[in-house]
Amino acid sequence: xxxxxxxxxxxxxxxxxxxxxxxxxxxxxxxxxxxxxxxxxxxxxxxxxxxxxxxxxxxxxxxxxxxxxxxxxxxxxxxxxxxxxxxxxxxxxxxxxxxxxxxxxxxxxxxxxxxxxxxxxxxxxxxxxxxxxxxxxxxxxxxxxxxxxxxxxxxxxxxxxxxxxxxxxxxxxxxxxxxxxxxxxxxxxxxxxxxxxxxxxxxxxxxxxxxxxxxxxxxxxxxxxxxxxxxxxxxxxxxxxxxxxxxxxxxxxxxxxxxxxxxxxxxxxxxxxxxxxxxxxxxxxxxxxxxxxxxxxxxxxxxxxxxxxxxxxxxxxxxxxxxxxxxxxxxxxxxxxxxxxxxxxxxxxxxxxxxxxxxxxxxxxxxxxxxxxxxxxxxxxxxxxxxxxxxxxxxxxxxxxxxxxxxxxxxxxxxxxxxxxxxxxxxxxxxxxxxxxxxxxxxxxxxxxxxxxxxxxxxxxxxxxxxxxxxxx
Amino acid sequence: xxxxxxxxxxxxxxxxxxxxxxxxxxxxxxxxxxxxxxxxxxxxxxxxxxxxxxxxxxxxxxxxxxxxxxxxxxxxxxxxxxxxxxxxxxxxxxxxxxxxxxxxxxxxxxxxxxxxxxxxxxxxxxxxxxxxxxxxxxxxxxxxxxxxxxxxxxxxxxxxxxxxxxxxxxxxxxxxxxxxxxxxxxxxxxxxxxxxxxxxxxxxxxxxxxxxxxxxxxxxxxxxxxxxxxxxxxxxxxxxxxxxxxxxxxxxxxxxxxxxxxxxxxxxxxxxxxxxxxxxxxxxxxxxxxxxxxxxxxxxxxxxxxxxxxxxxxxxxxxxxxxxxxxxxxxxxxxxxxxxxxxxxxxxxxxxxxxxxxxxxxxxxxxxxxxxxxxxxxxxxxxxxxxxxxxxxxxxxxxxxxxxxxxxxxxxxxxxxxxxxxxxxxxxxxxxxxxxxxxxxxxxxxxxxxxxxxxxxxxxxxxxxxxxxxxxxxxxxxxxxxxxxxxxxxxx
Numbered sequence: 001x002x003x004x005x006x007x008x009x010x011x012x013x014x015x016x017x018x019x020x021x022x023x024x025x026x027x028x029x030x031x032x033x034x035x036x037x038x039x040x041x042x043x044x045x046x047x048x049x050x051x052x053x054x055x056x057x058x059x060x061x062x063x064x065x066x067x068x069x070x071x072x073x074x075x076x077x078x079x080x081x082x083x084x085x086x087x088x089x090x091x092x093x094x095x096x097x098x099x100x101x102x103x104x105x106x107x108x109x110x111x112x113x114x115x116x117x118x119x120x121x122x123x124x125x126x127x128x129x130x131x132x133x134x135x136x137x138x139x140x141x142x143x144x145x146x147x148x149x150x151x152x153x154x155x156x157x158x159x160x161x162x163x164x165x166x167x168x169x170x171x172x173x174x175x176x177x178x179x180x181x182x183x184x185x186x187x188x189x190x191x192x193x194x195x196x197x198x199x200x201x202x203x204x205x206x207x208x209x210x211x212x213x214x215x216x217x218x219x220x221x222x223x224x225x226x227x228x229x230x231x232x233x234x235x236x237x238x239x240x241x242x243x244x245x246x247x248x249x250x251x252x253x254x255x256x257x258x259x260x261x262x263x264x265x266x267x268x269x270x271x272x273x274x275x276x277x278x279x280x281x282x283x284x285x286x287x288x289x290x291x292x293x294x295x296x297x298x299x300x301x302x303x304x305x306x307x308x309x310x311x312x313x314x315x316x317x318x319x320x321x322x323x324x325x326x327x328x329x330x331x332x333x334x335x336x337x338x339x340x341x342x343x344x345x346x347x348x349x350x351x352x353x354x355x356x357x358x359x360x361x362x363x364x365x366x367x368x369x370x371x372x373x374x375x376x377x378x379x380x381x382x383x384x385x386x387x388x389x390x391x392x393x394x395x396x397x398x399x400x401x402x403x404x405x406x407x408x409x410x411x412x413x414x415x416x417x418x419x420x421x422x423x424x425x426x427x428x429x430x431x432x433x434x435x436x437x438x439x440x441x442x443x444x445x446x447x448x449x450x451x452x453x454x455x456x457x458x459x460x461x462x463x464x465x466x467x468x469x470x471x472x473x
Numbered sequence: 474x475x476x477x478x479x480x481x482x483x484x485x486x487x488x489x490x491x492x493x494x495x496x497x498x499x500x501x502x503x504x505x506x507x508x509x510x511x512x513x514x515x516x517x518x519x520x521x522x523x524x525x526x527x528x529x530x531x532x533x534x535x536x537x538x539x540x541x542x543x544x545x546x547x548x549x550x551x552x553x554x555x556x557x558x559x560x561x562x563x564x565x566x567x568x569x570x571x572x573x574x575x576x577x578x579x580x581x582x583x584x585x586x587x588x589x590x591x592x593x594x595x596x597x598x599x600x601x602x603x604x605x606x607x608x609x610x611x612x613x614x615x616x617x618x619x620x621x622x623x624x625x626x627x628x629x630x631x632x633x634x635x636x637x638x639x640x641x642x643x644x645x646x647x648x649x650x651x652x653x654x655x656x657x658x659x660x661x662x663x664x665x666x667x668x669x670x671x672x673x674x675x676x677x678x679x680x681x682x683x684x685x686x687x688x689x690x691x692x693x694x695x696x697x698x699x700x701x702x703x704x705x706x707x708x709x710x711x712x713x714x715x716x717x718x719x720x721x722x723x724x725x726x727x728x729x730x731x732x733x734x735x736x737x738x739x740x741x742x743x744x745x746x747x748x749x750x751x752x753x754x755x756x757x758x759x760x761x762x763x764x765x766x767x768x769x770x771x772x773x774x775x776x777x778x779x780x781x782x783x784x785x786x787x788x789x790x791x792x793x794x795x796x797x798x799x800x801x802x803x804x805x806x807x808x809x810x811x812x813x814x815x816x817x818x819x820x821x822x823x824x825x826x827x828x829x830x831x832x833x834x835x836x837x838x839x840x841x842x843x844x845x846x847x848x849x850x851x852x853x854x855x856x857x858x859x860x861x862x863x864x865x866x867x868x869x870x871x872x873x874x875x876x877x878x879x880x881x882x883x884x885x886x887x888x889x890x891x892x893x894x895x896x897x898x899x900x901x902x903x904x905x906x907x908x909x910x911x912x913x914x915x916x917x918x919x920x921x922x923x924x925x926x927x928x929x930x931x932x933x934x935x936x937x938x939x940x941x942x943x944x945x946x947x948x949x950x951x952x953x954x955x956x957x958x959x960x961x962x963x964x965x
Contacts, residue, residue: 064658066765105710165699201732237697284805301486322571328669372791404694405690405693405697406687406690406691407695409686409687409690410687413679413682413683413686416679416875417676417679417680417683419877420672420675420676420679421676423672423882424668424672424882428733429732430673430676430724430725430728431672431676431735433721433724434676434677434680434721435717437680437720437721438679438680438683440717441680441683441687441713441714441717442687444684444713444717445687445691445710445711448691448706448709448710449691449694449706450706
């Protein structure tokens with residue numbers, strides 16, 4: 001679960017980074033060449049990009065005064081490094097959850113505790129991974145940096161998905177990915193627009209709808225693939241189509257290739273041909289007090305790389321704990337596995353970005369909010385999901401794109417509501433309240449839902465269902 | 474409608490008092506205080522000719538007669554008023570039940586229009602915000618009362634169907650016909666409206682549709698075994714969703730009446746309207762009188778609604794059409810007749826903001842207020858009503874909302890934009906005509922029924938003359954016999 005959790009966060013990060021990087025690149029390109037006319041008033045020398053701005057809202061300025069007193073040069077460098085990595089975020093209070101989770105595993109605490117601790121530990125780790133990829137991007141340049149974020153953040157989620165696939169928990173993978181999309185589209189976007197609308201009650205709130213349109217189009221393509229699978233399934237079971245398992249898997253794999261193709265085109269669009277759509281807004285001076293302005297990397301390239309690998313390994317460990325203990329947590333807390341995967345995991349996983357999106361909505365910078373939430377949803381839907389199917393294909397596991405009826409229906413409605421909400425380029429608080437309430441309704445729906453596998457204790461359930469439930473659990 | 478008007482009226486009042494307190498983007502201050510509600514319902518009003526009454530010498534009698542004239546003759550729909558006493562008479566003299574149904578329906582139309590007039594008059598006294606709230610709750614009083622009576626009589630399906638039908642009628646029929654006729658009348662003019670208002674309503678309608686879809690999918694998931702079989706969660710989920718919908722409606726009212734009033738102000742009325750529209754800045758009847766009449770008329774509406782709900786099955790059997798068709802198509806058409814007429818008239822005058830305000834606002838009110846309120850009231854009454862409409866109704870609702878959302882998304886209009894929703898409504902109507910979604914039976918048209926009957930008779934004769942009695946032929950005859958019996962039972 002932690003894998004999924006992290007991957008959700010990392011996706012969002014990747015989204016932020018990729019949007020940030022063309023802006024940063026243009027800035028770099030502009031500065032040496034003496035300002036090559038960018039469309040937005042961008043060249044104030046700050047290089048503020050969407051990624052920087054969003055994740056920097058959670059960063060703190062590193063106070064190096066204490067460290068400079070350390071005499072030994074090497075020790076000082078290491079300590080600076082550590083301070084930058086571990087204390088450079090407001091989320092650092094959650095870091096102790098990481099060793100606690102590992103301790104909980106070896107000391108055999110309650111499984112539910114292990115689950116909760118792993119979840120908590122994943123939040124700061126995911127944020128730090130985004131920070132590290134950003135630092136690395138300073139060295140590699142913005143385009144490669146953007147690509148790096150687009151894949152690295154998602155690579156974490158992919159590793160998580162692979163672990164879960166390896167354990168045969170295909171439903172958990174599907175549910176958590178759908179839940180992440182729903183959370184980004186309805187919860188993050190809705191709460192940001194709502195709170196931003198209330199904070200800016202008498203101001204005009206506008207955003208560039210072209211960016212939203214691109215993302216909406218891709219999300220609809222992804223939704224179409226899921227619907228086709230679902231409809232196909234239904235047609236087979238109602239006898240319209242011949243009962244044959246092979247076409248469904250084959251269709252899923254074909255659709256996954258189509259979705260990956262769309263994602264590649266989207267990256268090309270975003271990073272090469274239509275960069276100007278994604279340039280972020282100029283940051284005002286009043287932001288400097290709570291955001292860290294960084295034009296330079298704060299840690300060295302090999303150091304960043306080493307930390308990145310290390311943190312990814314820790315993320316993998318925590319994710320394995322989460323995936324293993326999800327049923328135990330579900331039994332212990334009395335809520336269904338689907339509710340945990342669809343609602344709880346993404347909420348906790350997206351926490352860092354969620355906070356960032358709300359903060360920027362308060363400042364009436366809706367383009368960044370939209371870039372974070374919509375970009376993340378698009379990446380999960382068009383990259384992580386199909387890639388999971390392809391990798392499962394390679395691993396010989398039968399994963400398809402067929403979500404259940406409830407998930408598919410919720411996904412479609414979420415995309416439609418978001419598309420209609422964002423279609424005119426303006427916003428007010430009611431536009432945020434409606435998606436938020438939709439998310440509440442969907443959450444309530446999954447809260448009362450119970451998959452038959454959970455009915456082990458239900459006397460009225462058929463023997464077959466009970467035995468299936470026992471086998472699965 | 475009224476809630477939107479009332480901020481405009483209030484701003485007008487404020488503007489007048491303070492000598493013009495800062496324009497709000499639209500020219501409203503021509504001294505008429507014309508609001509969407511006023512304009513829409515006033516299109517059906519007639520100027521009261523008080524000359525006849527003024528000849529009466531006795532002063533209280535004159536006041537009383539003036540009052541009565543204002544109430545009863547102040548609308549072009551007054552021709553339908555006799556249906557009210559006729560319906561009451563029909564009940565006590567035991568006329569055919571179908572007659573009682575039809576008369577009650579006809580009698581409800583002018584009463585609904587008068588209730589809206591009275592709430593408008595009361596709003597003059599209470600101020601625009603309270604007036605807006607009053608209209609927001611009483612605006613669809615007819616639907617609400619019918620729903621409550623049907624709940625009380627345990628006809629939950631009638632409630633659901635009539636409310637869905639009302640939303641469909643507002644979205645597709647009223648809006649479609651208005652845009653169509655308005656487009657034809659203004660063939661070479663630019664037809665514009667403010668799409669922000671449409672967007673707000675569309676968003677709320679989608680939220681309501683989402684709740685219905687979740688319930689429907691939940692039920693399907695239970696049937697196909699994806700979900701555990703448990704009836705309680707559907708009810709709990711419905712009640713949770715109803716509270717969410719009511720919350721959204723309260724936020725919508727707050728948005729409309731307090732923070733974003735300027736989005737809902739109506740257009741300026743031109744001088745050429747004065748000949749057929751009553752311009753009123755002052756109430757025409759006293760507050761106490763208005764209140765009294767309002768209570769009285771609501772009581773009569775309740776009475777007629779009870780007749781309607783009580784006789785719907787009898788009318789259905791007598792006319793040979795399904796109860797769901799009557800609830801989804803017939804009831805709302807008759808119930809919305811006054812608003813429908815008003816919306817068309819304003820589309821003719823190219824005042825599409827008012828048309829949209831009337832139709833979309835009404836649909837939003839029913840979807841986000843009356844429906845969840847019915848569920849909550851049923852909860853209090855101990856009746857198991859949920860938000861689960863059947864598949865056909867839910868999909869019609871979704872498609873209607875999508876069609877309207879796409880139609881209205883660019884802020885302009887022409888006649889084809891009205892024709893499309895209109896034809897959608899015809900298609901949906903045809904669908905409900907042939908298929909009784911409550912019982913899942915296909916409704917045999919009389920000619921189809923005849924053909925079917927003839928075919929079965931032929932088969933029967935064929936087997937009777939052939940004494941072999943082959944098994945499948947027997948089964949065929951049995952099936953034919955069964956179907957025929959069912960069709961006979963249905964048709965009569």
